[in-house]
């Protein structure tokens with residue numbers, strides 16, 4: 250009896266083999282030919298989901314490519330895996346956990362089960378507590394140790410406990426309470442803490458210590474420095490901590506041991522991965538900044554995309570399609586990276602946020618069963634807001650030797666109109682996507698009267714794929730949809746690649762080694778070093794330099 254396709258290794262599945270053969274047939278096709286042969290392509294290969302509009306026509310695909318990619322998703326058992334995720338099954342197998350970020354934005358009154366327990370009431374209860382806290386701070390009713398209202402909030406966290414809050418704060422700054430100051434400290438490098446707090450007064454400053462595990466070296470080190478800074482600035486009274494620290498964590502005991510009262514802790518659950526947590530209590534700083542109503546609206550946006558992902562047929566399913574197109578670019582066209590280029594200054598941290606979401610999720614080298622993968626997994630994500638990127642690295646995207654698929658993100662309306670700016674900005678989005686796809690031939694360059702010697706330098710071969718993602722304007726709900734779109738795109742790819750998208754063992758080795766090296770740097774007596782000769786030498790050199798000029 251033949252096995253179901255989803256049991257076969259990816260490279261042996263019929264759709265993968267068909268795609269490989271198909272790739273041989275279409276590799277010479279240029280986007281110019283695809284557009285010339287189909288007058289309606291630019292309207293046809295588009296899709297709306299919620300408030301988002303996607304033009305994917307400038308990908309190097311034919312209708313057959315798309316059909317085969319959709320079959321690939323089917324053969325991977327994507328439908329069943331989506332169901333498993335939404336049903337709270339322990340799809341994060343290596344950590345024995347569900348990956349249920351969708352429950353964080355499930356509407357009040359709905360049911361999402363984890364181990365037979367409906368978690369929605371707990372999620373809603375935390376949201377209610379966050380709301381009460383946010384309202385108090387925003388109204389100036391949360392006073393510090395000296396009785397002054399809190400005006401500054403400093404989120405201390407790293408990875409998923411930082412990137413989501415920073416990204417969302419920047420993205421939704423237009424909606425934020427401008428009388429409050431928000432800062433984000435993540436790096437173990439003390440400069441980060443020092444620069445973030447140098448102009449703040451402790452009496453008006455509240456720290457949100459955000460850490461799922463409440464044991465991350467960076468966050469705990471920064472939180473301890475924050476405590477010292479606060480106590481020193483408020484006359485040395487340790488009791489000051491109570492009114493100036495709140496915590497967001499899954500680890501209640503560790504939070505209390507740090508000296509933060511249980512009443513000032515906002516919880517979440519082990520089924521929320523760090524990089525999927527910006528809509529949990531980790532979003533506390535976001536809620537204080539934009540207010541509970543806007544935060545709820547962001548959650549509704551996430552949920553809208555969840556429902557689209559859960560119910561739309563694959564051919565009209567935006568995360569599925571984008572995930573498959575990116576997989577086509579990676580596994581068949583050989584793209585090693587993917588650029589995310591928001592033409593919206595408020596989204597300036599979106600590429601950094603996506604780096605953790607995509608690469609920590611899908612940067613994996615073995616299948617779920619632990620066999621080495623025989624294909625590339627996550628591409629390297631990077632990007633900067635347009636138009637800045639155009640004046641630095643776009644040269645390589647247009648004329649370099651590598652294929653860099655691009656996601657352009659743009660909005661019909663700016664949040665604050667200013668003269669001609671928006672039309673000029675959008676003209677650049679459309680121009681870039683067009684230039685990448687269609688390029689400029691030697692004949693066209695010659696026809697402009699270019700001297701022969703310069704012609705090759707001015708040729709653009711084109712045929713470089715891109716997506717254009719658009720929405721009316723950047724609202725909290727749109728940000729939720731956009732973020733969930735990429736979350737589910739990552740999920741789609743992880744299912745096809747047959748990897749665990751929800752663990753991150755790759756960050757452990759370096760962490761553990763650092764812990765063993767710390768005493769070798771801090772100890773007074775010369776340590777006996779048992780590392781390799783390079784590490785030993787670096788440690789000795791550093792110790793000698795410190796000894797010569799301490800501090």
Ligand SMILES: O=P(O)(O)OC[C@H]1O[C@H](O)[C@H](O)[C@@H](O)[C@@H]1O
Nearest residue numbers: 408409410460461462465523756
């Ligand atoms: O929230 P925390 O427990 O402090 O973890 C912060 C971050 O550090 C870890 O090393 C992981 O790589 C990230 O996924 C996580 O978001």
